[in-house]
Amino acid sequence: MTRSYTNRRYLDALAERVLIFDGAMGTSLQKQNLTAAHFGGEQYNGCNDYLVISYPQAVEQVHRSFLEVGVDVLETDTFRSNRLTLAEYGLAERVIEINMAAAQLARRLADEYAEQTGQPRFVAGSIGPSGKLPSADDPELSNISFDELADVFREQAVGLIRGGVDVLLIETSQDILEVKAAIHGLVRAFEETGTWLPIQAQVTLDTSGRMLLGTDIEAALAILEGLPIDVIGLNCSTGPEHMREPIRILGENSRLPVSCIPNAGLPLNVDGQAVYPLEPEPFAEALYEFVTKHHISVVGGCCGTTPAHLKVLVEKLRGHPRPPRPILNLPRLASGVRAYDMHQDPPPFLIGERLNAQGSRAFKRLLLAEDWDAILTIAQDQIANGAHGLDISVAVTERADEPYLMRQVVRKLVTAGIELPLVIDTTELDVLEVALKTAPGRCLINSTHFEGGRAKADKVFRLAKEHNAAVIILTIDEQGMAKTRERKLEVARRIYDVAVNEHGL
Template identity: 40%
Template sequence: MHALPWLHPDRVASLQAALRDRILVIDGAMGTMIQRHGLDEADYRGERFASGYDSQRDTPAGGGRDLKGNNDLLLLTRPDLIAGIHTAYLEAGADLVETNTFNATAVSQADYGLEHLVRELNFEGARVARACCDAVAARDGRPRFVIGVLGPTSRTASISPDVNDPGFRNTSFDELRDTYRDAIEGLIEGGADALMVETIFDTLNAKAALYAIEEAFDARGGRLPVMISGTITDASGRTLSGQTAEAFYASVAHGRPLSVGLNCALGAKDLRAHVDTLATVADCHVSAHPNAGLPNAFGGYDETPEEMASVLREFAQSGLLNLVGGCCGTTPEHIRAIADAVAGVPPRRPHATQALAA
């Protein structure tokens, strides 16, 4: 195979070597950090969308709707802010940063009338993260990696949103596959080192993403590492679509993942048993990036960096982890404490090592 400009075998080799050597640290929450900046509607619109029109695409944008809260859009209107958050996590000890593309799909951007931006948002998400990783790595000589994030979307392909019509669906496998394909192309072109299908509450949504990933790889004649992270939604120990951690792994293992893990919904203590299950059955690396505890009455998160790091250190010492980080409510302070807590603890040894990239 001829060298492909979007493939970087040296970075993939560095990632594989680092995973053999130590537990790698993923960054923390993006939304939590954005909220700290107290942005208003003008910040989200910037100059490009100030008039309700996309001045660069010569097309309507927003349809009169507020754009505040569309955190992915900040990649186009406040890339400096997103870059600052990435850099703060890298300087706190993160080895990998996730692109700010959690809702950069047509399904989710439809809420803002910005479906036409999917590929651009994903490209910019990877490009901004890549620049931050390269800048920090150039200063200290330690490689950093970009995870291209594919979020779950705001719809579910397996469950009806109408209790009175169980057969109804407000999205389809093909619709999800198509928008994921656009997102994937943008992430690859922007410089992602790996792709992560994350916060999976519906395995059928995830399968649409994995199908689109394989289509993109086949069309391009090469592969990037693929990471998969599900969400146990409550004390039932199951995803929203009804699977245990073990069943979830069995359903997605065909994607030849670099890692399978769990994130969001629960704090580390409540996630422990389910990560243990994955560590027992998975023949790939295992990741965990839980919330900073459960939300309080005001929707905030109270678990301190020290409390969270102490719990995750026990995960590591018990041989459960290859990658660890934080989700909702976590900050660079949490990531620094987690990085310190797992430093020197040997990584979990997968049952088998799978080929990650052609």
């Protein structure tokens, strides 16, 4: 299904040429030697995002320094402008105000330079992590629900939208479940404001090529590509040298435009300060290679990058034509760690069924006893025996709290780092939704059909689309189970048409 936009100027430009983002806001602000007075008092000292209220001249100076060297895109000074991180400074009630002010400042300067130079300039609303890790096995860092987290990002996005940004940028993400929640929050902001913008989602990988909780780039791609985003990419954490392999994977496999916004190398500790050693020329040369060799569409600089870095990058890539994207359809599922091809070679895709209370007395007994560690052992045994996915069905007549049981089992498997994708096996929509909001990966829904008409299937497909889940379809319709191959094909085509052409799966 084609998405519609209120403002698609950013995407239109991206369809023509490589776009270049600005460099590090924090690095440039640090060089201004700002005092507590500039931040509005000791209480706000160090809160760079509040400078758009307390001393916007500092932020304006940084924006102008990057516009002068010819960048296409300014990021707003809002990396930590959500209610959870602003609460550290007593600013949780000023989220909308701060984000609007930052967006309006960047918008004014972008428009000024566009008019002066004739070069279109765009504003990206920077949305950094919340500080929570919903997938983590840590009671403090994970003590927030999916919907609460989505609302945190919704609020920030509303301020950025009202301030006039062209694209919303989810960046430096360390937990893939938080990225999913952020995307949901941004969609809610679009619905609230009536303004629909592109979304660019960027994760951050360590030197081993994984996110903080273990997600590799292939899993991140499988999880995010089917969500309502327009650009996928990497930023921060490392310099370009450690991004080569994940950028190659994204460049060869993502149907979406790919972004790469690295640091100026890995930081060195010099007299207690983080110093980024990569000089402008090798930094720009690496990104030029990524564009020409791996078809990257968006480049720029993160920590440690200065106007000097961006000046060389602009000189190398200004007006570079849009790189081609691959036309691929590789159906994959993913855990929060790893992706799996649904077309196994040799086939078939094997689903382990021992975490099913309808089919396993042992699992049912452990479920009723809430013996989560023993349940984890069953999952691990199925992995050892060659399963490619794990079916989870927790409906039992002895208890009426199926949503709770589903959440506990899914969360136990996720926090234990189970690498197989999950197959959510339930007839209840609320249980399905709980599972999809708890599992960070790309799940498979087991299953739906048209036995009682299409009303319930429509709801299943809607949830699948919202969470980028795959769906098993049974060849059952209002006439019952299809018996002949002709009837099976007829029913399959009908349900497939609804899923794909009406719901966009």
